[in-house]
Amino acid sequence: MSKQWMVVLGVIAGLVAGAYAMVRFGPENTGVEIGKKAPDFRLIDVATGDSVSLRTLAKGEVALINIWATWCEPCKEEMPAMQRAYADLAKRGFRILAVSIDNGDGAPVKAFVQQMGITFDVLQDQSGNIQQLYQTTGVPESFLLDRDGTIVKRVIGAHDWASGANRKLIERYLHGGQVSVARATPPAPQ
DSSP states (O other): OOHHHHHHHHHHHHHHHHHHHHHHHSOOOOOOOTTSBOOOOEEEETTTOOEEEHHHHHTTSEEEEEEEOTTOHHHHHHHHHHHHHHHHHGGGTEEEEEEEOOOSOSHHHHHHHHHHTOOSEEEEOTTOHHHHHTTOSSSSEEEEEOTTSBEEEEEESOOOTTSHHHHHHHHHHHTTOOOOOOOOOOOOOO
C-alpha cells in the first residue's frame, strides 16, 4: 500500500475515533421538550460567584428554570408572582432557578435581585449559550421540571406562576405527580 493511502486511512480512522468519542463522551443532547429530561448546564450563582450545575441544583426538587434578563420588561412583571409561588411552596420542595442572560459581571443582576426582594436562586449565563441549549425564542421563557428533572411544562413569555392553576400544577408534582402523555385512541369499529 502506498504512503498516500496509509495517510488517507489514518485520517479516516482518526475521524471515526473522534466521532465515536464525541458521541460516547460528549455533552448530553436530549432535546428540549415536554416528557424529556432537562439539559444540564453550568452557570454562575450570582449570590456566591460559584459555578453550579442546573441538574445538581434541581435534583429531587420540583424546579422552575426561568431564563430572563434585567432589561426585559415582561421578566420584571413576572418576578413578583414567581417570588410569591416560591415563598409559599419552597418548604415543600419547590425551587426556582432564575437564569439571567445579562452580559458582564453580576453586579447589575445582584442589584436587580435586591431591588425586587428575590429570595430564590439567581444564576447567570454571560455567554447566552443556555438559550441555544434550551432552544428558547426569547426571554422570559420557563421550564417546569418534576422531581426527576423531566420537563412537564414550557411557557414562552411572562406567566403568573402564583395563579391558582399553576399552584395546583406545582403541588401535583410536589406530591409525586407524573407526566401524562395523551394518546390518540382509534375510533371503535361500527
